[in-house]
Amino acid sequence: MTLTWGTALVGLVVMVLSEMWRQTSSGPGRDAPLSQATAMALAMTTAWPVASGEPGHLLGMVGPLLLTTGAVLLAAVWRRRLRSTQRELLRLGTSVIVAGVLVRIPGPGGDTLLESVWHAQDATVLIAVLLLLVAVLAAAAPLVWRGVRASARSRSMAWATLSGEFERQGPVSLAGATTAVVMALALTALGPLSLVLFLVPLLVLQPAVNRQRRIRRAQRQTIFALARLPEEAGLAMTGHAARVAELAVPIARDMGVEAADLRDVEAAALLHDIGQVGLSRPVPGGATVELSARDQRQIASTGSSILGRTAELSRLASVVADVGLAHHRAVERGDVALASRIVRVASAYDDLTGRGTRLAGSSAPVEALERLLRSTPHEYDPEVVRVLVHQLERRGSLSTGQAESLSR
Template structure:
């Protein structure tokens, strides 16, 4: 068996193994780092495919692309993963094409990275760094693509989605890209032995990455399960906590909350009403916006006391406790986190815009925002309220005429007196 054919066969087996053994978490996109590292190495290495005068040109990508797609298709056929096959093929093709095209770009008078990678010269360290950069772009391209699609479908901020996806997948992208770069540089010297030498460490790392993702997903599912306690007990309207969490994250971004704190925003929003389990008499519809400020603080304090008893959730106790603090008190205290202010505003909005309150009826964001604005800045943070309005306009929940109508009620256009007794 010639060297090139041996490299192709071993590479196919490595990619098939990578496709069959992925970083898999239920409900989370499945990554195939072993397959991607091998595909990138083939796309930029001079060790394969053999023959052909134009392998340094676009035609040289045909072999690696077909081999990688064939491995993806073969594993899907054996395991019956037909539903995810289009996404898997798109990931494979994107990885190979980005790596191969970038490596073959040749500015006038300069050899392409593909040509430099096959030679050891004094510029080898610089070539290796360039190759690592190309590998990072190639492995990260499918992640960026998923972020763009998700932002478009969910009508969310593209920058925020890109940041969230890159934070989640960044370490694995770097590990995969560095492995691919080292294999690409060594393939023409070590041949198929490169796969054994450099994929084994990645294979040993993969179970740890999978375990970490499973732990994080289990923690997140636990939060959602706890948030449904009040729904199951009939204390809140079905899905209230989930809706508040889904809306609080983009509003927090609008209000300037750092990306690192967005996980706490979601968690606090999910659990902000858990204190209602301690009420002797349920709130009609579970709408805390309809009760006095004293009772709101009691619900928040009870929820904080429950969370403080658990090691993992105790960090959320101060945030949940401060959800019951009206804005004018928060200004006096000076230490109420923006996270608490965001959850307070968004929870009130969901209570007022949905059913189960005095407003009742169909979803009415304009009426809900009018009432919130009449209580701003006495009860609600004006910056958070403005962030909520911007988000509702961006997602189409409010029209331009609605916005003009609401602007007349914003602080500065009217006094900040509350619309009800506390």
């Protein structure tokens, strides 16, 4: 179907309103599916005619792509948020291009899926299934791209980063994909009106998603504020908790911890030293690795008691309590969470390499790891230490030769 000026205008208005509403929503991320669903529906069912007069030609999807770009820019200009448009343009543009290309690839009979949508007779179910497959791939494409980029920046395993992206954004993207299919099929019967009607379910869904994000953001801010208490009181090294979290999360991801549980690993890492506020005398340099096993357990127990009094953080109490437990005791118990063992290793490594310790210079990572390895498996989980070595190698803190030597 050729994209008429009426359909184009309705599509543009719907996407502009969706983008303006998206930019006013709060939360750490605002990947609303409203514009994405409309853009994919237009890309899968309409096209501007090209010089050859064939709307199904690949160049025919320039129209939906231009509408999408225009909607994002108009909303950004109105809200004065031009700096934030690059990511959204990339996300929507990727979905439009993937959907537009896939529906324009000739099938076994020579017809494209775009042509089949407008000449469907008895194969409506098959066409709907194929459109759904196209929409899912188009909605997933920007998530894959973002996950690969994040993996390259953090030098973590790609599959683990991708699973995290799909865990966070997959349900909303899937809702956008299914709605795009329904809108695309409805265009044959209702015309441009379908672009408005089928956005209602997503408008109902999106406030609930944003409300959940606001709650998570408030919880995260609370955790960071609590994590800074030992540092503000001069009981721990500045940035220790944050550095431990930056190490613990990639280690947990590489060890197969589910993406939904990584937030608890990060929170436990940030809060593992909060028990130091109950000490009568501060630990020199805040390095608990130099303390006796009894003192380590006391700090962890105090931190667990503090978290146990907070409803939102009580679930982390047992994890923090077990950070002070030596590995051989954890093996004896048999029920110590992997998060506790990971945080214990990450904290010890940062204690040994952080500012204010006797290990310094380029050899500090190697010396710290050698000390950790000498204490495994009595004090530290050897598997966690092994993954830590590979993580530091990916970050460039260790050379390949050093990592191989330590892994023997």
